[in-house]
Amino acid sequence: MLFKQLFENESSTYTYLVSCQEKREAILIDPVLETLDRDIDIIKKLNLKLTYAVDTHIHADHVTSASALREILGCKVAGPANDNLKCRDINFKDSDNLIVGNTIKIKAIHTPGHTDAHFSYIINMGKKKILFSGDALLINTCGRTDFQSGSSKELYNTIKNIFYTMPDDTKVFPAHDYNKNNLTTIVRQKSENQLISGSIDLENFILKMKSLKLDRPKKIDIAVPRNMECGFIN
Numbered sequence: 001m002l003f004k005q006l007f008e009n010e011s012s013t014y015t016y017l018v019s020c021q022e023k024r025e026a027i028l029i030d031p032v033l034e035t036l037d038r039d040i041d042i043i044k045k046l047n048l049k050l051t052y053a054v055d056t057h058i059h060a061d062h063v064t065s066a067s068a069l070r071e072i073l074g075c076k077v078a079g080p081a082n083d084n085l086k087c088r089d090i091n092f093k094d095s096d097n098l099i100v101g102n103t104i105k106i107k108a109i110h111t112p113g114h115t116d117a118h119f120s121y122i123i124n125m126g127k128k129k130i131l132f133s134g135d136a137l138l139i140n141t142c143g144r145t146d147f148q149s150g151s152s153k154e155l156y157n158t159i160k161n162i163f164y165t166m167p168d169d170t171k172v173f174p175a176h177d178y179n180k181n182n183l184t185t186i187v188r189q190k191s192e193n194q195l196i197s198g199s200i201d202l203e204n205f206i207l208k209m210k211s212l213k214l215d216r217p218k219k220i221d222i223a224v225p226r227n228m229e230c231g232f233i234n
Contacts, residue, residue, distance in 0.1 A: 001020065011032065013061070025051045030132075031053050051075055116148075118158075140184070
């Protein structure tokens, strides 16, 4: 398996390139329109065929490049069925699998809270797991829940009952980081996460989330409508 973590500075978004080296097939998870040319260049230089552009949810801080990648490279667009987007070719239900080439199976899991339809993706590497947690679990923090049908209770249940029950050595790759971190593990988040450690109860988590004073995403009025069309460009 070839794996690359790519970064977009304006929205501090991580895009993930995962490919099967046997068949030279690849996917991009959470691609960003501003880095479309960069991502295409990387795919071509590595002599890969992009088969899927996959989103974790309808983003509010950037526009996805999924539709543009489909138009240019002929890939399929995939994401949560709960979003009810007609522009996607594949709509994941909980526990669906996506096969990439001969060697990679990605499991899609419903992980609501940041948005009600949010999905995360898991790759099993033998006994070890790689978790692409989207905006649900970030490094030492978590996704906000104050818009797009967000729910602190749902996010708490997602993180405590799904993520924190995974093996401690599970590697966690989030969709964003604002402090130049690039990965973490489940065991570290259970002990180090400032908003939702392994010991916090639901009531105190909800109080913490209510106390956050976060600015409205700058691109929300542009990003959400565009992303409901898979980032389609007229």
